[in-house]
Amino acid sequence: MNVQTNSSPIEFRSVSKAYGETKSRHVVFEDVSLTINSNEFVAVVGGSGCGKTTLMNMAAGFTKPSSGKVFVNDVEVTGAGRDRGVVFQQYAVFPWLTVRENIAFPLNLGCCKLAEEEKREIVDHYLAVMGLEKFENALPKQLSGGMKQRVAIGRAYAANPKILLMDEPFAALDAQSRVLMQDALQKITTEERKSAMFITHSVEEAIFLADRIVILAGRPARLAEDIRVPFGGERDEDIRLSSEFIELRRHIEHSLKH
Numbered sequence: 001m002n003v004q005t006n007s008s009p010i011e012f013r014s015v016s017k018a019y020g021e022t023k024s025r026h027v028v029f030e031d032v033s034l035t036i037n038s039n040e041f042v043a044v045v046g047g048s049g050c051g052k053t054t055l056m057n058m059a060a061g062f063t064k065p066s067s068g069k070v071f072v073n074d075v076e077v078t079g080a081g082r083d084r085g086v087v088f089q090q091y092a093v094f095p096w097l098t099v100r101e102n103i104a105f106p107l108n109l110g111c112c113k114l115a116e117e118e119k120r121e122i123v124d125h126y127l128a129v130m131g132l133e134k135f136e137n138a139l140p141k142q143l144s145g146g147m148k149q150r151v152a153i154g155r156a157y158a159a160n161p162k163i164l165l166m167d168e169p170f171a172a173l174d175a176q177s178r179v180l181m182q183d184a185l186q187k188i189t190t191e192e193r194k195s196a197m198f199i200t201h202s203v204e205e206a207i208f209l210a211d212r213i214v215i216l217a218g219r220p221a222r223l224a225e226d227i228r229v230p231f232g233g234e235r236d237e238d239i240r241l242s243s244e245f246i247e248l249r250r251h252i253e254h255s256l257k258h
């Protein structure tokens with residue numbers, strides 16, 4: 001079984017990012033220092049264009065900081081790596097592979113030496129966790145957006161990365177599917193702890209899922225707040241109606257407006 005035994009933190013050390021040359025230079029964010037501890041689920045919220053995706057892309061190794069450094073497990077990030085699983089907003093599933101084959105994909109890469117039986121067990125596990133057993137032989141074109149995103153998340157977990165990086169994975173879903181996906185992600189992150197960075201525009205989603213929420217604000221953006229979410233363990237839908245939840249939501253939404 002695919003059990004996580006240890007995870008590695010992410011550390012941004014005083015990172016800044018600017019695009020363009022001198023005259024047209026656009027400083028997106030400045031001097032952002034942030035540590036995501038082992039097995040911690042950290043949501044990043046902030047207005048459009050404040051650099052959330054850019055920050056995540058630095059951890060993924062897709063973008064380099066203009067200054068400052070990013071470390072994964074105390075090693076400076078110089079490129080992408082299999083220790084980091086990435087889930088994008090658009091459903092990044094292989095359209096020519098079935099649901100089962102998509103989830104099995106990382107297990108069939110040359111570097112992954114697992115016995116067939118072991119691979120099957122891992123894929124069966126994630127098909128079950130993501131509620132996709134009945135669709136194992138379906139192609140992505142036969143699935144709804146939410147189901148495709150379940151496949152993408154199942155595949156990311158099957159690869160057993162130490163770190164999960166998720167960039168607005170539910171942004172394209174309707175409100176009802178989004179809540180179902182939040183429940184599914186909440187369940188899997190509680191059962192199989194990993195260090196996670198989760199970008200979202202939804203404050204409610206951030207509070208429901210995260211251990212900590214960081215707010216990027218200003219132009220150029222800076223890390224404006226780092227808030228510990230006061231709900232532990234497995235979270236019930238009802239917490240969304242609690243006064244603590246509502247108060248925290250109000251506080252973050254207020255911070256985002258100012």
Ligand SMILES: Nc1ncnc2c1ncn2[C@@H]1O[C@H](COP(=O)(O)OP(=O)(O)OP(=O)(O)O)[C@@H](O)[C@H]1O
Nearest residue numbers: 019020028046047048049050051052053054055201
């Ligand atoms: N490759 C690039 N070249 C030039 N500018 C870029 C590039 N990538 C991003 N930007 C700019 O950097 C800023 C931050 O973009 P980014 O996508 O990181 O923000 P974001 O907070 O994730 O935005 P949103 O919430 O709208 O998705 C934006 O103004 C964007 O136009």
